[in-house]
Amino acid sequence: MNDSPAQFRAPVGTHDVLAPESAVWEGLIGTFSTLAYRYGFSLILSPLFEDVGVFNRGIGEASEVATKEMYVFTDRGNRTLALRPEGTASVVRAFVQHQPPTPWKAWYVTPAFRYERPQAGRYRQHHQLGVEVLGTDDPAVDVEVIALAWRFYEAIGLRRVRLLLNSMGHDECRGRYVELLAAHLAANASSLCDEHRETWASNPLRVLDCKREACRAVTERGPMLPDHLCEDCRAHFERVVAGLGALGIESTLAPRLVRGFDYYTRTTFEFAADALDSAQNAIGGGGRYDKLAEQLGGRATSGIGFGSGIERLLLAREAEGVTATLLERSPDVFVVDTTSADVATPYADRLRRAGLAVHRAYDQRSMKAQMKAADRSGARFAVLVGPTELAAGQVTIRDLRSGDHDQTQRSVAHDQLVATMLELVKK
Ligand code: HAM
Numbered sequence: 001m002n003d004s005p006a007q008f009r010a011p012v013g014t015h016d017v018l019a020p021e022s023a024v025w026e027g028l029i030g031t032f033s034t035l036a037y038r039y040g041f042s043l044i045l046s047p048l049f050e051d052v053g054v055f056n057r058g059i060g061e062a063s064e065v066a067t068k069e070m071y072v073f074t075d076r077g078n079r080t081l082a083l084r085p086e087g088t089a090s091v092v093r094a095f096v097q098h099q100p101p102t103p104w105k106a107w108y109v110t111p112a113f114r115y116e117r118p119q120a121g122r123y124r125q126h127h128q129l130g131v132e133v134l135g136t137d138d139p140a141v142d143v144e145v146i147a148l149a150w151r152f153y154e155a156i157g158l159r160r161v162r163l164l165l166n167s168m169g170h171d172e173c174r175g176r177y178v179e180l181l182a183a184h185l186a187a188n189a190s191s192l193c194d195e196h197r198e199t200w201a202s203n204p205l206r207v208l209d210c211k212r213e214a215c216r217a218v219t220e221r222g223p224m225l226p227d228h229l230c231e232d233c234r235a236h237f238e239r240v241v242a243g244l245g246a247l248g249i250e251s252t253l254a255p256r257l258v259r260g261f262d263y264y265t266r267t268t269f270e271f272a273a274d275a276l277d278s279a280q281n282a283i284g285g286g287g288r289y290d291k292l293a294e295q296l297g298g299r300a301t302s303g304i305g306f307g308s309g310i311e312r313l314l315l316a317r318e319a320e321g322v323t324a325t326l327l328e329r330s331p332d333v334f335v336v337d338t339t340s341a342d343v344a345t346p347y348a349d350r351l352r353r354a355g356l357a358v359h360r361a362y363d364q365r366s367m368k369a370q371m372k373a374a375d376r377s378g379a380r381f382a383v384l385v386g387p388t389e390l391a392a393g394q395v396t397i398r399d400l401r402s403g404d405h406d407q408t409q410r411s412v413a414h415d416q417l418v419a420t421m422l423e424l425v426k427k
Pocket of ligand 1: 085087088089122123124127130131132283284285286287288305307308309310311
């Protein structure tokens, strides 16, 4: 039972992230940004809301996310806007608007909003780390984008991740395949699941993704996309698979993998975390979208990218038992000041300017209360100043992680404080 007095709570399907959990988020984001930098990506920031047309045209007006999950609203100027349900369409809109030189490589961290039925690993506001590359259809870039995701998962300690790979072909070969699939579904419509018996014709590809046994049994006997790619799309796909293999990244062909948005062409992929429940085990996904820039009014420009859900990455780490911290966030020093002259403020300022992380107490608490706070903060050292130290121009430094204070405690002249602390923290 929660007896918190709060009248307002975070809306259903959303959550607050406070320390110490937020330090893990900082670690994930920092690891991703460092890797993205190594791979030649720069950060992009763009509005959280866009003209609804950006998403309708981008992800597809008939897609489930656009029809059932998007947060659409009218602003006070009567514009119809939507909160971003995903990152790609906004990034491509920005690309079309600003026309940066290509290849253009952008990374982002963003909240994304989908009105879903909330459950573990599925939220109404989730957060994605992602990259997009525009301006090249070289299969080498497919390999690089997938490798970046893979190396990121390695860096954050995940070991049980599988890469599922497919190709959606281009408009023509996919179009021909959809006709074959539709004919197969028409001939077997009565055997499909209740939902798809009625709806298969509006988007036959969706049936491939259906997890129900009835649909599976029908599609298993039907045509599969990779067998119907044109020569160019097949060659592209083979080069991607070979390129990944050369980097030691194993992929599994997943001919049923049709992702939820309409913009995908050619290479599509998903990363499944085997430690998670299969309904929510996708920790990342992406693919090519060689028509999207045109659909958003720009010049024909190839693109590829992926997005990875931060909440799912955290769940996967937990399920795999990964505890390694990615970022140390406990302070170096806690200043305990019992002088009533507030020397903590100038001491902390000097130490912080020297690059140390410093915590302190407020409100002139007792020595005991301050020492307790110092221990709770996780600081490695306490700097103690009382009236006697102040009069003698000294401070006492105590190593909080050593049990024997009398042995390790030392006094230094207050003008030696910064130099001594820097020396100690380095050890
Ligand atoms: P997506 O597969 O819809 O793709 O989402 C990417 C990742 O975000 C998923 O693999 C999952 O980890 C996480 N995710 C999605 N929805 C939720 C949710 N409701 N709750 C928690 N986590 C969620 C995209 O969004 C594409 N923009 C990816 C992309 C980039 N394709 C090309 N470039």
